[in-house]
Amino acid sequence: MTTERSDFRTCPVTGFQVHLAAQKLIITNAVTAVIFLLIGGILALLIALTRWQVVHLLPADLYYRFVTAHGTDMLVFWIVFFEVAGLYFGGAVMLNARLVRPGLAWFAYGLMIIGAVMVNVVMFAGGADVMFTAYVPLKAHPAFYLGVILFAVGALLAVCLFLVNIVVAKSEGRYSGSVPLVTYGLIAAAVIALFTLISGAIAFIPAFLWSLGIIPYYDPEAYRIFFWGFGHPAQQVNLAATVAIWYALATLTTGAKPLNEKLSRVAFLLYILFINIAAMHHLLVDPGLSTVNRIVNTSYFMYLAVLGSLIHAYSIPAGVEVAQRAKGYTRGLFQWLTKAPWKEPGFAALAVSLLIFGFIGGTSGVIQGTLQLNMIAHNTLRIPGHFHATVVGGTTLAFMGLSYYLLPLMTCRQLVGRKWASLQPYIFGTGIALLSLGMMWAGIAGVPRRTWDITGSGSALGAPAYQGVDFSLAVMGIGAVIAVIGGAIFVAIAVSTLLLGKKTISVQRSRI
């Protein structure tokens, strides 16, 4: 039992006891995330307009620099800062608990922001044109690796604080029984994050020493194994967090409850047990791994993780259907769906992100992760087509949807531009769907990923013929423009709410 006296306020909408120290940290981490989303979004537009061969905007050096920065800012900084905000929300606010050791949480934030700024400065200065993966023997400036390590240590500290918070909240009697399902999903994400960040440290600390010249040689295969122990599981952290947020959005917008909460918890457990092992699919064309290893990891273990996703994919819409039918929308098979709150930004974000994640990202992920099929997809534009559908169409859109509730709740301000917020998920989702499908279509024709130029200009070997890619790359480019517009609307709403939103309540302090 704590002897510390902490300041709380009561949220008039949700009834949550909001710890003010947690509130400040949630707002700070979420705002920082949005800043990196803005940077990454601008870079996304420039990159897409370069890959759109007819436009081909950037010169080669800037293209590779910006791809590195786009990948890092979007896949790591935007998402992890937001996830940390989510962890503090799920670990403190949702449990009506205090945040233990806010000072340590600020220290974690400090490490993360110093690391993120260091990495960005080095990348934009041209000291780390090594792409997001930074594959050895490509060598970046030591400050790049140091920045990543500082960020990872900060994130690790934040994750540990969240887990401690759950235990302390229980011991202080802030909740009884098991934690709510959303918090349980965030715990799953945190457990995966522990493995992920440790694996990242094993990959990046030797890379840092190697860049300083302290270690003369760093085996590329060893780096790749440890990097992908970090790189893909980081996306599984996103997946677990995204699913947790989907449950939250379904409850917030329709009053849905999971059909079988125990089964949903088992599905999260499947992520923890199997999803990291399935990350081996990044190494399917690498030497040194046995066929048995490849098939067991990328088939059977991956299928068990996918089983978890299938459980959630049924449980969430079924929960919505049951809730809608309970309201009287019982006509036919789909009245519950047609009468759903489609103008509610949270529901729109839930439906669109679930659709893109499942139909585009999920199907392509299983197909591309199958050993034999991977041979026709590996290193083509099909791969980014897949992960833009999952990480952007799924995770980012779900995070945006949650923000429309999190921001007013945490800042005590009314959401600015509610009509635009209702439209934003559709605009963003349409853009991402077009972007992903255009990429996949071009990838099927053989267009490689990451490459600045596909015409072979300046090459003695000439260019391979990619049939009909002008159209598919145009679909990709147009999709990117629409998605960036959708992203800009989200940033404008978030910033306007933060700075100009009408105050809803005065913060009432209470001592507990």
Next chain:
Amino acid sequence: MNNKRSKFHAPGTLVLVFIFLLVFVTLYLANWVLLTQIWSVR
């Protein structure tokens, strides 16, 4: 039993699930066909 049935009554979602499975199976098979066309067995 009846209570349980009404509690878990979600036929629309079941239809959506089967649409998803159909899409997945079609795409999965199409990829295997694509693979056979690239590396044909003679």
